[in-house]
Amino acid sequence: MHKPTIQDVARLAGVGVGTVSRVLNNHAAVRDSTRQTVLSAIHQLDYVPNPHARRIAGGKSYTISILLPVVTTEFYVRLLDGLEAAFQEARYDVAIFPLLDRARLERYLGSHTLAYQADGLVMATYNLTQMFTDNRLRDQQPVVLVDAYAEGVDCARMDNHLGGVLAGEFVAQQAGHLYAIWVETELDQVFTSRVFEERSAGFHKSLTAAGRCTTAELTSSFDPHAARTVAARFLDGAEFPATVFASADLLAGAVLDEAQARGLKVGTQLKVLGFDDQPWAAARGLSTLHQPVEAMAYEAATLLLSRLSGHRGPPRVRTFEPKLVLRSSTGPSSTGEAK
Structure with missing residues (x-):
């Protein structure tokens, strides 16, 4: 009989080798149920376990590094769920x-840092290619961008420009004053993102085509407290009837909360359109x-x-399209999937 290996344990437990390693090292980032299964x-x-083994047999770690701006928002929780489901x-x-911040970026992208000891690398949302010499990604392991696009690398992206177009077309049809609340496009002055720039471009394209324009536009960070503050500032200066396009559901939810606190009639006096369709959006x-x-x-x-x-073909791009879903926040008659 051959001596059991860490791969044998991983197969029997139905987890990745990295998870077994973390259990062996008593790492906190393992669910209790998973820990018990591995044990x-x-x-x-x-x-x-062999305490002297430094690497997995075959030179593979069976680990994927995921670099992303933050981990605290609903969008990135959902993004991680999708990534982990496939990798597991x-x-x-x-x-x-x-x-x-910049220090963490430079540390993670160093040639010998932990992020580059994985078998593959996922970069989320922010186009980090500009941080590499000659705008080229390192070729130490395969890389994929998600929620972002760059030439020369595999990408899975959302058509945010189309989403902005759909939002603008709908908002342009509404009576009264039009407003927009945008998410900041830079994080700590280091990472730039085209996601909200593309949504804004599509939105304004539709408004211009319809001969409409916004009365005012505001910007907020992803912080819930900041979003509520911006929502209050928006409503302080809003003229009614009003329609607001909040470029992320987190911002739209803050507007709904503030409107409710002020006794405003959402759907008639104030219409609110978000972007994301987070799990709580339908209930609200x-x-x-x-x-x-x-x-x-x-x-x-x-x-x-x-x-x-082993795939060695040219870079591939997978594009996903958003769909407009209308509910009561834009009026009692506007319900269902529009486009």
């Missing part, structure tokens, strides 16, 4: 690296642009896994 497999196989099916674990009657976040993330993972399996 049970270890006991069943009578596996004894392929028995890969994930290591998450939030990029919060929020009209929004639905984007299949989990499906986009799953496709990004699939692209990366194909590279790890």
Whole structure:
């Protein structure tokens, strides 16, 4: 009989090798149920870890590094769910690296840092290619961008320009004053994103085509308290009837909260359109642009896994389209999927 290996434990437990390693090292970032499953497999196989083993046999870590701006918003929780679902099916674990400032970025992108010791790399939302020499990604391992686009690399992206167009077409049809609230396009002056620039471009394109313009536009960060403050400032200066396009559901939810606190009639006196279709949006009657976040993330993972399996073809781009979903926040008659 051969001596049990860490791969045997991972297969029996139905997890990635990285998860087994974290259990062996008593790492906190493991669910109790998963920990018990792994420990049970270890006991069943009578596996004894080799304290001197530095790398997985075959030179693979069976781990994927995920670099993303933050991990605290609903969008990124859903994005991680989609990525992890695909990677876990392929028995890969994930290591998450939030990029919060320039020092962390430079540390993570160093050639010998932990992020680059994984078998593959996922970069989310922010186009980090400008941070590399000659705008070229390192070729130490396969890379995929999700919720972003760059030439020369596999990408799974949302058509945010189309989403802005759909939002603008709908808002332009509404009577009264028109407003917009945008998400900041820079994080800590380091990372630039085209996501909200594309939504804004599409939105204004539709308004211009319809001969309309906004009365005012505001900007907010993703912080819930900041979003509520901006929502209050918007309503302080708003002229009614009004329609507002909030470029993320988090911002739209803050507007709904503030409007409710002021006793405003949402759907008539004030119409609110969001973007994302977060899980809570339907319950709150929020009209929004639905984007299949989990499906986009799953496709990004699939692209990366194909590279790890030997695919050597040219870069591929998978584009997902948002759909306008109308609910009571834009009026009692505007319900259902519009486009």
